[in-house]
Amino acid sequence: MAGKNWKQYFDFCAIEKNRTNGLCKLCRRNYKDKSGVFSNFLKHLKRQHPLEYNQVFNNEHEYFTEDRNGIEDGHEPIDLTNIKEKENRIILSITKNLIIRCNLPLNLVEKPAFRDFMKECNLKYRPVSTKRLKHDVIPSLTSTVLTRIHEKLITADHVTLTVDVWSDRRCRSFIGITCHFIDQKMSTQAYLIDFFRFKSPHTSENIQQMTDEVLERFNIKKKVFRIVTDNASSMIKAYKFGLSIDTENVEIDEKNQFVIENDLMIEDFEG
Secondary structure, three states, X not given: OOOOOHHHHEEEEEEOOOEEEEEEOOOOOEEEEEOOOOHHHHHHHHXXXXXXXXXXXXXXXXXXXXXXXXXXXXXXXXXXHHHHHHHHHHHHHHHHHHHHOOOOOHHXXXXXXXXXXXXXXXXXOOOOOHHHHHHHHHHHXXXXXXXXXXXXXXXXXXXXXXXXXXXXXOOOEEEEEEEEEEOOOOOEEEEEEEEEEOOOOOOHHHHHHHHHHHHHHHOOHHHEEEEEXXXXXXXXXXXXXXXXXXXXXXXXXXXXOEEEEOOXXXXXXXX
């Protein structure tokens, strides 16, 4: 029989009322049919996974009924682990290269034209939802990136920050903080360490408090050498007297006896 190896693509279990439930291993969708009847599963395999269908069936067979016992493995089984890994790589690439780097909207992945395009690129492509990108993929990617940034900042002796607060056309305020330093290979490094909605009043106290929280999170508060801002009065006042850190002498170059105090006085930035 041409298609006797097709059951490897489903996990079957008996349910109530003499029916069978089948979970597709390729797309994780559930289908049901009468016990001993598999036509619903075969239609799904043919319509959604034509490549696998053609590997084990003649194209003329659309409906098929057979006993669940005595199936011989006449074909090499597919590696479902590799399929899942490839699917995750595609989703991650869509998120990094299209959503983040190209600044395209999240709902791009739900547009029919985009899904048709992805099907042309990969017949096994399983559509991803906006909800999954927003609640699973992007947070996971963000966590990975922040961990790498934190590891880089641990190796830095001193860092310089830039801080900016602005509002969009809808009067929503945001604050962005970037960190700059020279690594052990004498290469300049720059990282965006935080970017978030600034719902509090734009007072100097709130700006300084939020900056302190970010620096504490990355454990770089005592490494700050300079903070660069614009000439807004709240910014100047926030950093005029420096960050609230312990006063101690830090030797930068013992040979030249060049010592600065770690009680940093932030100079006003003149644009």
